[in-house]
Amino acid sequence: MMLFAAFSASNTYKLNSYSIGPGGTNSAASSTYRTQSNAGEISGTGNSTTYTEYSGAVQTEQLNVPLAPTLSNGSGTYYNELQFTINPGILPSDTTYAVAVSPNNFVTTYYVQGIGILGGTPLYQTYTAWGGSSGSYMTGLSYSSTYEVKVAAMEGFFTNTEFGPYASSTTTSPSISLSISPTSSNLGSLTAGSVITSSTNINASLTTDAESGANVFVYGQYGGLHSPSKGYTIAGVSGNLAALSEGFGLQGVSATQSSGGPLSLVSPYNQSANNVGIDSTVPYRILTTPQEVQSGSSVIELQAKSANTDLAASDYQDLLTFTASAAF
Numbered sequence: 001m002m003l004f005a006a007f008s009a010s011n012t013y014k015l016n017s018y019s020i021g022p023g024g025t026n027s028a029a030s031s032t033y034r035t036q037s038n039a040g041e042i043s044g045t046g047n048s049t050t051y052t053e054y055s056g057a058v059q060t061e062q063l064n065v066p067l068a069p070t071l072s073n074g075s076g077t078y079y080n081e082l083q084f085t086i087n088p089g090i091l092p093s094d095t096t097y098a099v100a101v102s103p104n105n106f107v108t109t110y111y112v113q114g115i116g117i118l119g120g121t122p123l124y125q126t127y128t129a130w131g132g133s134s135g136s137y138m139t140g141l142s143y144s145s146t147y148e149v150k151v152a153a154m155e156g157f158f159t160n161t162e163f164g165p166y167a168s169s170t171t172t173s174p175s176i177s178l179s180i181s182p183t184s185s186n187l188g189s190l191t192a193g194s195v196i197t198s199s200t201n202i203n204a205s206l207t208t209d210a211e212s213g214a215n216v217f218v219y220g221q222y223g224g225l226h227s228p229s230k231g232y233t234i235a236g237v238s239g240n241l242a243a244l245s246e247g248f249g250l251q252g253v254s255a256t257q258s259s260g261g262p263l264s265l266v267s268p269y270n271q272s273a274n275n276v277g278i279d280s281t282v283p284y285r286i287l288t289t290p291q292e293v294q295s296g297s298s299v300i301e302l303q304a305k306s307a308n309t310d311l312a313a314s315d316y317q318d319l320l321t322f323t324a325s326a327a328f
Helices: none
Strands: 025-031 034-039 043-048 052-054 070-074 082-083 098-101 111-113 136-139 146-154 167-170 176-181 195-197 201-209 213-218 224-227 230-236 247-256 275-278 284-289 293-305 320-327
Touching: 025 176, 043 195, 070 167, 082 146, 176 320, 201 284, 201 320, 230 247, 247 284, 275 284, 284 293
Parallel strands: none
Antiparallel strands: 025 034, 043 052, 070 082, 082 136, 098 111, 098 146, 146 167, 176 201, 195 293, 201 293, 213 284, 213 320, 224 230, 247 275, 247 293
């Protein structure tokens, strides 16, 4: 005789029939955890180079893995930060996202925190909290370095996805550039008692990606108009040349920029009429910007006044030097 099945029995009971049902799910929670469990389902995994598929009832609850984010290095101007924009695709509006960052292909992984710094724990926020379509920034990065960035999603309970595909971008090197043109300016002949202005103004151009801004300074070789042949100097001054007997100085006519800044003139050079700032052998700040500035430009005029007691000469001159410093 062949036995294909047997009922469960003992000395005290006998089950005439039994079966295994389709299974079910259950969840449990406390103030510190929440679990979801199931029984009786078939699950498995399939994958290729372009996808991973998980089967089973619980897996059908999962969100789509987020798309790669969009990254920007400010058209090559960000040296210690990157801008990122999450791509929500078709995910629900109440989905929250965490942003992972790595400088070495995720051998080491950091996570963007709410104020843009990097930390060791994922922070999940809504698309809106991460800046929406305007994006947000990650800061404290190294210059001239490539970073990979990827995103994970979560909605409610039990729907935490893996991190999706990554995008990469490279920070630039800190930079500052200052140019002065033309390289010479002529005041012409000085007439005693009259204020003379330069026939050609000086143009100062400043560009920097320094996040904390920059300053431009000016100083003269002689601190005024000096005649080597006579050994006499018409001293640099700050004040109203119209009211002074003599003097030489600079006046800022304008300051503009294409973006960032603003680039602005600093007292005593931000004057008008015949009010000038000093030409000194010690550097004086003439321009400033509180943050990065692109294509900053300033026009600077020279003014001078001679007195009847000044020695006549054709070689009055000064060599003006402009320098720039930035706070990176």
